[in-house]
Amino acid sequence: MNTDHIAIPGPSVGTQHALTLMRFGKTGARPQVYIQAALHADEIPGMACAIVLRRRLESLERGGALRGEVVLVPVANPVGLAQAVLGSEIGRFDLASGVNFNREHAALGEALVERVRAALTMDRDKNTVLVREALADLIAALPAQTPAEHLKKALLAMAAQADIVLDLHCDAEAVVHLYTTSHSAGTFAPLAARLRALAYLIADVSGGDPFDEALSRPWAELAAAIPDKPVALGCHATTVELRGQNDVSSALAEADATAILAFLQDVGVLAGQADPAPDALCEATPLAASEPIVCPVGGVLTFRHDVGATLRAGEPVADVTDPISGAVTTIPSPCDGVLFARVMGRFTRPGRRLGKVAGRVAHRTGKLLGA
Numbered sequence: 001m002n003t004d005h006i007a008i009p010g011p012s013v014g015t016q017h018a019l020t021l022m023r024f025g026k027t028g029a030r031p032q033v034y035i036q037a038a039l040h041a042d043e044i045p046g047m048a049c050a051i052v053l054r055r056r057l058e059s060l061e062r063g064g065a066l067r068g069e070v071v072l073v074p075v076a077n078p079v080g081l082a083q084a085v086l087g088s089e090i091g092r093f094d095l096a097s098g099v100n101f102n103r104e105h106a107a108l109g110e111a112l113v114e115r116v117r118a119a120l121t122m123d124r125d126k127n128t129v130l131v132r133e134a135l136a137d138l139i140a141a142l143p144a145q146t147p148a149e150h151l152k153k154a155l156l157a158m159a160a161q162a163d164i165v166l167d168l169h170c171d172a173e174a175v176v177h178l179y180t181t182s183h184s185a186g187t188f189a190p191l192a193a194r195l196r197a198l199a200y201l202i203a204d205v206s207g208g209d210p211f212d213e214a215l216s217r218p219w220a221e222l223a224a225a226i227p228d229k230p231v232a233l234g235c236h237a238t239t240v241e242l243r244g245q246n247d248v249s250s251a252l253a254e255a256d257a258t259a260i261l262a263f264l265q266d267v268g269v270l271a272g273q274a275d276p277a278p279d280a281l282c283e284a285t286p287l288a289a290s291e292p293i294v295c296p297v298g299g300v301l302t303f304r305h306d307v308g309a310t311l312r313a314g315e316p317v318a319d320v321t322d323p324i325s326g327a328v329t330t331i332p333s334p335c336d337g338v339l340f341a342r343v344m345g346r347f348t349r350p351g352r353r354l355g356k357v358a359g360r361v362a363h364r365t366g367k368l369l370g371a
């Protein structure tokens with residue numbers, strides 16, 4: 001294992017953060033898989049999984065099992081991890097700007113098309129190399145001033161060179177679920193099955209420019225813009241939500257690492273044949289069919305269903321009780337589907353999203369991801 005550190009400038013004079021990345025296998029070997037944990041800094045299940053991945057990858061490397069290269073970043077957001085307000089970690093948003101660390105990543109498709117249009121050939125593999133070099137140049141030229149901007153740029157630069165990217169997150173309270181694009185749904189289906197995901201959410205453009213899309217979309221947009229040249233989808237990326245914030249245990253971390261390492265065998269980064277992936281617990285469904293459960297009133301929140309429950313449209317999913325009047329408002333499920341995530345707090349306010357249901361019929365438009 002080789003370890004590298006990338007300096008991230010701090011918010012003011014005299015401070016600095018550092019990103020630590022661990023490389024397993026021969027530098028430059030393909031396929032390359034990039035795995036990062038806790039882009040939303042205080043999402044610990046992925047970090048716990050990364051601890052196990054590091055230990056097992058070191059052992060696999062010693063045993064000569066690395067065919068490609070694995071790049072592991074166990075703490076993807078030291079900027080957010082350093083944020084705390086009154087004893088609570090604030091990892092989802094950059095406190096200085098209010099921007100979500102997993103939104104507003106660079107959309108490089110158009111610039112990529114312009115940059116490589118004249119240089120693409122009829123050789124698909126050479127085009128892949130050319131596109132990776134062009135992406136590296138475009139990312140190097142991105143403006144960055146704040147720590148969050150430097151962080152996003154550094155993560156993007158590393159991940160853009162990978163064939164496969166796993167961005168490990170978690171939700172508030174949740175079952176395992178994954179997000180990816182239609183172009184990569186087949187690639188990650190075995191991973192979703194191995195992780196026993198109960199929702200597999202597909203969108204080509206989710207509207208929020210999350211990290212995974214910043215990596216995969218430029219390739220899809222290039223292929224669409226220049227259809228007469230062979231362009232591979234050189235980077236498949238997925239956001240993997242490893243349950244809820246408090247679902248941290250050695251047993252879960254070991255099980256998730258086992259699933260991910262088997263997937264690394266599926267894609268040829270690790271030698272050997274993994275056991276066949278089990279039957280998927282869910283099918284891929286459009287992210288545009290995933291419905292938030294919106295609460296119209298404030299009060300004490302009690303759920304009638306745990307995460308993972310299969311709901312019918314209109315079925316009561318929660319009750320909100322006004323603690324002064326005693327009035328009870330029953331909140332129905334917005335659609336048929338799986339309740340894959342819910343909030344952690346048990347006091348709610350009008351307009352708050354209480355959870356998410358993975359439906360099958362796509363009808364939402366615009367920004368499909370929540371805040």
Ligand SMILES: [Zn+2]
Nearest residue numbers: 040043169170
């Ligand atoms: Zn997250």
